[in-house]
Amino acid sequence: MAAASSIADDFDDEFLTCALCLDLYEDPKLLPCFHTLCKRCVEGFANISGGRGFQCPLCRANVKLPCPVQLGGVDKLPSNFYVNKMLDFRRLKLSKLSHVQCQMCKSGARALAVCGDCTLMLCNNCVGVHRNTPALQGHAIITLGDLENPAMRSQYARQIYCPRHPGQRTTFYCEPCATLVCRDCTVDEHRPGQKHDPREVEKVAPKYRASVEGLMKKTEEVVSKINQKVANLDKELTATAENCEQVEKEVQQHYKKLRSKLKQEEQRMIIKIQKTNKDRKEELIHEKKEMEKELEDTNEGLAFCQNILDRDNKTELLSLRQQMEERLKHFASRQTGNRSFIGHAEVTFKPSSLYQVSGGSLSVSTGFTIEINVQEPAVESLPCSVSVTVTTNNADLTGGKVAPQIEVTSPQGKTTLIQTTAHTSPPLAAGKGQTSRVSRVWGAEWRPQQSGKHTLGVCMGGKKDLCSLTVDVCSNNPILSFGQRGSQQGQFDRPIDVAVRGDRLYVADTWNQRVQVFDLIGKFCHSFPTDDPEGLAVQTDGTIVVKSGKEVKKFSPSGKLLHKFPLGEYCAYPYGLTVQRDGRVVVADPDKHSIFLFEADGTLVKQVGGQGEGEGQFNEPCFVCVHKEDNIIVADKLNHRVQAFDRNLNYKHKFGQYGSQPQDMFGPHGVSADSRGNIVLANRGDNSDVGGIEHGRKLQVFRPDGTWVSTISSDGDKLNLPHGVAVTEDGHVFVSDTGDHCIRKYRYM
Known part of the structure; x- marks a missing residue:
């Protein structure tokens, strides 16, 4: 069915x-x-x-x-819940055409309703008894008149009763046992404990609905790939037929000149061509039928699951949940690849001299096939591997002389060409009299710069679109997000800066007048008080350096104050800070548009800046960081750029410009550098109350020389007011969001 x-x-x-x-x-x-x-x-x-x-x-x-x-x-x-429901409706509808008697009271009265719990046809009197009897009031009843009402039809459903406790509906779901149970079961056989965890159907059904929907999405990707393969097979059928038709004409024209001598040879050649066409056609049709059968089975499975979800019967969903998940996993695990048949089997005719009775020879080349695959899943701003496999009997094609290229088309239609490198050595040529199919694999790294559907096409030897694959790129959403507005442990009130050292994350919880310490999965460790913490850094020995009000304070790892020095003599509004390996402290002052370098004891070493757009001038710099060689990186906020200085604050270079493109900057705020030299930047964006990349709120990654690498938009959990950032050694970055009073963690490498 x-x-x-x-x-x-x-x-x-x-x-x-x-x-x-x-x-x-x-x-x-x-x-x-x-x-x-x-x-x-x-x-x-x-x-x-x-x-x-x-x-x-x-x-x-x-x-x-x-x-x-x-x-x-x-x-x-x-x-089958739905079929039983339809059978009840059919029985009820037939009662309108024939005198179906009530199955409850045996009075001979005409049945005008059906009970989904009793599975009995009911007369009007028995419907009233149901509705007035406390033990029967919860039964699902639909009348003949209700059949005309779609809303009433959708509400009706047969119920599942517990086989161990007659009369008890299965209103709980034991997750470890994957079984629907009744209320009485939860106090005996399925009592909560290590082996049992019964939960109300209404509460647990949404989780498994989401699981089924996720598996359906993966299965839909398989359907898309099968459709692409069927389309390629259709192209191959057409190409083979057209090719053979053309060659047949060539043969006929040639043999007209040899009609008197070569009539018999002509017929032999035509028969050979037609046999080639027939054999190849049968092969392709067989493969197409297999693909269509696979597609039909998969679509039927998707349709069935969609109907279950559309009916939104939680009991039905949980009853069939395991079966649906196993079937969908089976569908989703099918490896269809994305094979192309554009290099189709080609028939060629080579005529001989008109004076030769043999007339010519016929050869059939097997062409080549191309397959492209992408390592799943493809995520915006992160690298993923793309492989191209070419199978042929032409050694030159796989010997390195012709390398494929990958043309990527973005959702907006913008194209980018990616070069490939050989992953396997050239195959040995076949010996004399030998024919063999050989394969070679090329690979490339692709870093999609936006989410949405991208098309990857293979180009080779001057030919385009030899094979294509549609890839749905996911948004680079945070892998961890924690915190909300409040003053309890793990809550924040306008957290401005973050720092990472080893396996600890430090957060400047500014309006709560404290620094909170977490592990790298967001688990609270401890906290200590300090006035107005804004800038934050941690030295290699674990000393925590905080810009607290108009002072720099140094704390032990446990939060004990070790040393402090004042900033008021030099700074108007000190904000972010960083620490060099020798303990020198760098402070950003957006009011003075300047950067200050202090010795570890607070002695001023140097001040650079002043408001302007020239080299070494700034416009409200808020955050600084140090590079792997203690070079100083400054986020020059309102100049929409980054400036780099050596460890002694001598100007080196700058990069960045204002704009709306992914590589452009819009109020760069927090900045951090990893051990590989990559610079991660948080852009504050415009002054609207709406988050997201469309308002300039984004993360960017740059090489040490300022080459743009990627942009993280976080469409699924939009940045509101990003401030400080701190990178980890395993390619992740923490961001403090003062607008949402939370900390988010992203993967950036």
Whole structure:
């Protein structure tokens, strides 16, 4: 039985007919392949096959029963909720055409309703009894008049009752056992503990709905790949037919000149061509049918799951959850690849001299196939591997002389060309008289710069679109986000800066007048008080350096004050700071548009800056960091650029400009550098109250020389007001968001 697309008003008999016995379903059972058969049909097939399993007669999928038929194995298969519901509707509709008697009171009165709990046809009096009897008031009843109301039809559903406790609905779901249970079960066989965790159906169903939806998305990607392969097979069929038709014409023209001598040879050649066409056609049609069958099975499975989700019957969802997940995982795990047949099998004709009776020779070249694959999943701003495999019998094609290129087309239609490098050595040429198919693999690194559907096409030897693959790039959303506005442990009030040292994350919780310390998965460790912490850095020995009000304070790892020195003599509004390896402290002052360098004891070494756009001038710099060689990196906020200085504050170079492109800057704020020299920058964006990259709120990654690498937009969890950033050695970055009073963690390398 194929899945129905919607509730049919006429309750189609064909839909409610078992495909095996051709009668209306009796106790319909749902198989793991989503096909439905009568219980007695399933038992018959299982008994013939030994009692423990059988092949579905509709799709040949293997069905394994939970236990032998004799022990109730067929009874343990789930019933088809929807078919039972439609059968009830059909019975109720037929009562309008014939005198169907009430099955409850045996009074002979005409039945005008059906009860989904009792599974009985009811007269009006018995409907009233149901609704006025406390023990029956919760039963699902639909009347003949309700059949005309789609809303009432959707609310009606048969209920599942506990086999151990008669009369008890299964309103709980035990997750470890993957079983629907009743209230009484939760206090005996499924009492909460190490092996059992019963939860209310209403609370647990949304989690498994999300799981099914995720698996459906992966399965839909398989469907897309199958469709692409079917399209390539259609192209191959057309190309083969056109090629053979053209060559047949060449043969006919040639043999017209040799008609008197070569009539017999002409016919032999044509027969050979037609046989080539026939053989190749049969091969392609067979493969196409296999793909179409696979596509049909997959689409049926998706349609069935979608119907379950559309009906939103939580009991039905949980009853079928395991079966649906196993089937969808089976679909999603199919390896279809994305093989191309553009280099089709080509027939060529080489005529001989008109004076030779043989007339010519016919050769068939097998062409080449191309396959492109992308390491899943593809995520915005992160590198992923792309491989191109070429299989051919032409040694030159795989010998390194012709390397494929990959043309990437973004969702907006912008194209980028990626060069590939050989991953395997050139194959040895076949010996004399030998023919062999050889393969070679090329690879490339692709770093998608935005989310959405991208098309990857293979170009080679002057030919384009030899093979293509559609890849849905995910947004680079945070892998961790924690904190909310408040004053409790793990809560924040406008956190301005962050720092990382080893396995600890330090947060300047500014308006809560404290520094909080966490591990790298967001678990609270401890905190210590200090006035107005804004800038924050940690020395290699674990000393925590904080810009606290108009002072620089140094604390031990446990939060004990060790030393402090004043800034008021030099700075108007000190903000961010960083520390060099020898203990010297660098402070940014956005009011004075300057950067200050102090000795570890607070002695001023140098001041650079002043408001302006020239080299070494600034416009409200807020954050600084030190590079791996103690070079000083300054986020020059309102000049929308970054300036680099050596360890003694001598100007070196600058990069960046204002704009709306991914590589452009918009109010660069927090800045941090990793041990490889990469610079990670947080852009504050415009002054609107709306977050997201469309308002300039984004993270950027640059090489030490200022070459733009990537931009993180975080579409799924938009940045609101990003401030400080701190990188880890495993390619992650923490961002303090003062607008959302939280800390987010992203992968950037």
